[in-house]
Amino acid sequence: MLSIGTMARRTGTKVQTIRYYELIGLMPEPGRSEGGQRRYGTPELDRLAFIRHSRQLGFSLEAIRELLDLSDSPERRCAQVDAIAQKQLREVEARISRLEALRMELQRMISECRSDRVANCRILEVLRDHEECLSDHHRPVS
Amino acid sequence: MLSIGTMARRTGTKVQTIRYYELIGLMPEPGRSEGGQRRYGTPELDRLAFIRHSRQLGFSLEAIRELLDLSDSPERRCAQVDAIAQKQLREVEARISRLEALRMELQRMISECRSDRVANCRILEVLRDHEECLSDHHRPVS
DNA sequence: ATAGGACCTACAGCAACTGTAGGTTCAAGC
DNA sequence: GCTTGAACCTACAGTTGCTGTAGGTCCTAT
DSSP states (O other), X not given: OBOHHHHHHHHTOXXXXXXXHHHTTSSOOOEXXXXXXXXXXXXXXXXXXXXXXXXXXXXXXXXXHHHHHHHTXXXXXXXXXXXXXXXXXXXXXXXXXXXXXXXXXXXXXXXXXXXXXXXXXXXXXXXXXXXXXSSXXXXXXX | OBXXXXXXXXXXXXXXXXXXXXXXXXXXXXXXXXXXXXXXXXXXXXXXXXXXXXXXXXOOHHHHHHHHHHHTOTTSBTHHHHHHHHXXXXXXXHHHHHHHHHHHHHHHHXXXXXXXXXXXXXXXXXXXXXXXXXXXXXXXXX
């Protein structure tokens, strides 16, 4: 029987986070000790590890909920699982390309600043004036 | 004199967002019409454009607050501005490399899945078992 | 004069946690 | 068996950067 602290240590999660997952129904309500403390078994540990690993891969809690539901019905076709992963991959790729554009813009901005007074600072000029921008980074960074 | 809606349209901001910036002190309290509606001038429009552009470049509101403060004292050295921009660049670069690791992991995961039943799905296996991971993506994606 | 779009305030909600306060339980050492 | 202090408990507020809603007022064009 594992305490919540042990679960946390084994999966690299904060204790509060585990309780939060329980609150939103991602983790089941576990058994309790005599005194009312949470007690977990190996299936719960595995489930938590699955959740954490998926989070590290950038899946939203909603997506993870779906993946967990799917993995509970092993006879189903895994096309849906594949679709979720594909979607996540596309999102990651989109984020990368937006960040690449930002990186280039920031580099250009920084490299152009050769003054030493704020009054002539190229960085501030670029920030003031969108027209100076080469790239189109019009959607918020996410 | 510009209404809040005009400001919003000109800068690609939502009306609520402008009011939010005022609430947190990023935008000044503007003058008001007879009936109590906000009325802005060109300096406020410029300030808002600066904020929005900085946001698009991924700066946090805190960083933008600093940049705005700095740009108000033109005789200061711009080393501090440079430092903020450098920090932002480093953060963007760090995010990119974490996302690159995720992308590779997702691609590998997806390409390995050749089954059609959830029971044998490689994607779910990889998510279940962190040991199968090649990369170390141990910090949360941001 | 009126219609309906734009504006007002105030507040709740989002994601995904994190932190705090104030109290209880557990387990190791004596 | 007792003590001590780390770990646990609940409940709730706060984080970032907005976005949405309700219920009401104002502005401006016709």
